[in-house]
Amino acid sequence: MSDVARKANVSTMTVSRAFRSDTSINEETRGRILAAAAELGYILDQSAVHFSSGRSGFVAVTIPSINNANFADMIRGMTEGLRGSALEILLGYTDYDVMEEERLVGQLLGRRPEAIIVTGGTHTDHCRRMLERSGIPVIETWDLPRKPIGHVVGFSNADAARLMVDHFVSRGYKRMGFIGGDTSRDTRGLDRRRGFVSALESHGLDATRLIASGIPPISMREGAAALVELMERWPDTEAVMCVSDLSAFGALMECKRRDIAVPDKIAIGGFGAYDLADQSVPSITTIDVGSHEIGAKAAELVLSLLAGHSVDAKRTTIRTRPEIIIGGTT
Template identity: 60%
Template sequence: MIDIARLAGVSPMTVSRAFKDDGRVSDTARAAVMQAADQLGYVFDSTASALRSQRSDFVAVTIPSINNANFADTVRGLSDGLRARGLQILLGYTDYDVQAEETLIAQLLRRRPEAMVVTGGTHTDRARALLDKAAIPVVEIWDLPARPIGHVVGFSNAAAMGMLVDHLVGQGRRRIAFIGGDAARDTRGTDRRRGFVAAMRRHGLDATRLIDAGAPPISMAEGAAAMAELLARLPDTDAVVCVSDLSAFGALSECQRRGVAVPDRVAIAGFGDYEIAAICVPPLTTVNPFPGRIGAQAAALILQALDGTLPDPALIGITPQLMTRASTGS
């Protein structure tokens, strides 16, 4: 900073204030400081600044997968909402493993984030204790946990899956199957399976047509393999609900390879309203959980909590939307 001050013709204190956007620094002096910093290749040491200010200016976020378009949209909504306040995101992914989430939460909290956002409402006891004692705003997203740790922005995955079953039953389908993943790892997928079973029983239908496609996240290839297994084991199935749009697209592709007409012979529905759902042939019926809105609402809660205008834990429910398309006949 002394080198920059000498090159810019200002004091070291002016350099420090310029990097912190201090209003006492004129535009001319700030421009000279930034030009000198660029010339010398200097990068401001935010760690040292955080030690003095007790602020890190970042929000820690955990997501189960980094290649899931829905979670990417959620992170984008979070980032956009926090950016105006100068807050950045430090992102970690858990690979659908609550033990990995526990380790990640501990590591992230060591960096003193301003707030923490965790995906889902199921955690280890230690992870819950860490978050509960962190003394920062905590937001659980993509779920409606029975025992919230702090704030919540989410929806009922079970109820959303029930919408799909109700739609298929309304279309005259009765022998409906569910394609999902390892229930021990994907808690949201487990809730969707539970919602499928509950809705089928509510309609007085057989709820045992359950195909396990493997460890989450379920890929297109795994969805195709699960559909092949379903057609071999239960060839009279007239509709399939998949845990995600990717697995549904795989199931659709397998039907097309085998000459199984969709939706005439079997209807197929997914979950997530990914881009592929609207452009595949036929387009997939699915559920839009509004992932970007989840991120934006979580960001709004964090800013209110940091401002002290959100004294009590808040719960914001997101209402998913059923997107009916040609893969189910409408």
């Protein structure tokens, strides 16, 4: 900062004020200071600014997967929503592991974020206590937890699965299966399976054709293998719902390899509305959960809470509305 001050022929305090957009600094002086800083490659030490202001300048976010298009869209929505607010995102990756989430939350809270956004509503007891006692806005996403810690931006995964079952039934399918992953790790996938089972039972149909294939997030390869297992165990299956579009695409490719006509021999439904679902041939019927909207709404809620426009003690629940996108696989 002293180097910039010397080059711009001002005091270090004036440099500090210029970077804080202090209105007492005229624009000509500010421009000269910023030009000097750019020429010298100077970057303001934000840690000192945050220490003096008591604000960290970032929002902590945990997601279970870094190679999932849905979570990428959510982060894009958050980033766009926070743009211009002087808040940045500090991202943590849990790998669908609640113990890893607990560790990450402790690490993130130790860096004094101004708010924290977590994926899902299932946490270890210790993680939940840390979030409850954090003293900052806590937003749970992608779920509708029965006992929210703070605020919620999400949807019912079970109700979303019901949309697919109702669509299958409307097409006249009666013998349906479900392909998912390890339900002990993917609680939202478990909710989708529960919703699938409940919907079938409400229609008076068999709900036992359930395949668990691999550690979440299950891949195209695992979707293909699960399709083989499903057809070997229940060869008369008419339709299958997959926990994600990736697994649905894998199942579709396996059908092509085996000359199984889709949807004439078996219909396939996915989840997530990935670009992959739209671009595959045939396109995959899927559930659009509004990933970008979840991120944008979470960012909007953070800004509102930090600006004092919402009372933190009053829990806010923003429900997004999943929609079915009908493709060529059904």
